[in-house]
Amino acid sequence: MKVPSLYSKEIMKHFKHPKNVGSIKNPDGIGRVGNIQCGDIMELYIKIKKDKKGKEKISDAKFQTFGCVVALAVSSMLTEIVKNKTLEEAIKITNRDVLKKSGPIPPVKIHCSVLVADALHEAVYNYYSKNRREIPLELQKEHERIQDTLKLVEETHGEFTKFEKKVLGE
């Protein structure tokens, strides 16, 4: 009998041999998402260069993630997906693109794929805003959604700690 693996082949491959680990000195954009209490924090660093036609493209991407197997693996996958993408293309990348690469992920881990797409959008947002560039409307909306979700997560988390606090006698 073949022992079934906990996660897909692709997830295990990237977990065991993650690509593009670390940070970038003087990055053009940083996306930091997640919540330490929930157990996932991802930092994405991107470098941006203009190509011959003058289009801005992501020339390099590196990540540092605190999280579970899936969070680590999809972080690595994302850095591969984004390389050489134009900023317009990068904004349009969603967790579905990550899931296409990763193969099936257990339902409770889907949020990891959302997290890494969020990190990418935040990194591009960070690049635009620190260079005082006009921020595309959809990116602005996405940034607000990410920040709102973070707040929501913190609030929901508060809900769940209520029982805990009762148990702890606080």
Place this chain on the structure above:
Amino acid sequence: MKVYLDYAATTPLDPRVLEAMKPYFIKKFGNTMSLYSLGQEAKKALEDSRETVAEFMNAKPEEIVFTGSATESDNLALKGIAFANKEKGKHIITSAIEHHAVLDTAKWLEKQGFEITYLPVDRYGFIDPEQLENSIRKDTILVSIMHANNEIGTIEPIEGIGKICREKGVYFHTDAVQSFGKIPIDVEKTNIDLLSISAHKFYGPKGVGALYVRKGVKIEPLLHGGGHEFGLRSSTVNVPGIVGLAEAVRLRKKEMKPEAKKLTKLRDYLIKKVLKIENSYLNGHPIKRLPNITNFWFAFIEGEALVVQLDSYGIAASTGSACSSKSLEPSHVLMAIGLKHEEAHGSLRLSLGKYTTEAEIGYTIKVLPKAVETLRKLSPFKGKWH
């Protein structure tokens, strides 16, 4: 190298236990309720098993009720006492670090109108007997405090608790699933009224447990039917499973003491070596813990990833990290001893057993620092939380 360090999750069946069980599947397959000799043969095996289990904890045979699992035993103890004694009162006291089989049953009873006090624990996981005494009210019907914790191995001061409960006239249940067969237990000396055990935690088969119910204790069954197990657990009796449980108990009688000695030595060596890893911490008390359970947390990394990393080295371990649970909540035990969420996320339980060797522990302490280091390289936190 393959190293199994999750004996607290489950244990392999002892081959001698399997041999004892074998005849009861095909040849001696009778129903204990049947009047002919085949049935009486099964009945005899059941009653002999009851005697073996009773003797081990200094109980009487008629005080042992066989069940399908420790979860069932805990459910029977809590719900059975609650419903049989609700005229006296509706208050139950338990602790914040009980197994979910107790904690979730208590939460369910809350919905049925019972009031539950969850006693906090200190940083080692000990409840305070004085606080327990002060929490007992006129309408308190049951105190349920585990003998030893399944995650961190802390051994609760149950002798003191038993004494308090007896003096106050309150039933005392203890979930002894992790401790039974690892350290001695005496229901008389400790004034225990109800005690849960599970065979698969001490080299017996899965799917069989028992509840000790002191004679005279008022309790209602969960299952109604043929009136098996003194009317407390109707269901055709799982004779092979029960014979297996009893054989495992019989073997524990001989092997428990020398094994505890060996495991304590290995445990302490493991703890000493693991704590050499930078930013690693022990969960639970250094000494007042089961001989076989160790639990640590490693800063800046997440436990599920660590467990999978260790698996790739051939080591089987477990974690209290939220990411390993279906609910994405971190271990309530680690939270109760005061760990922060991010600290509980980095937890690792290594639990030893009778087949654990020095070589296995040696291999583990060689590999573990590498696994921790690999994950720390991926982490945004370098030597400090920011």
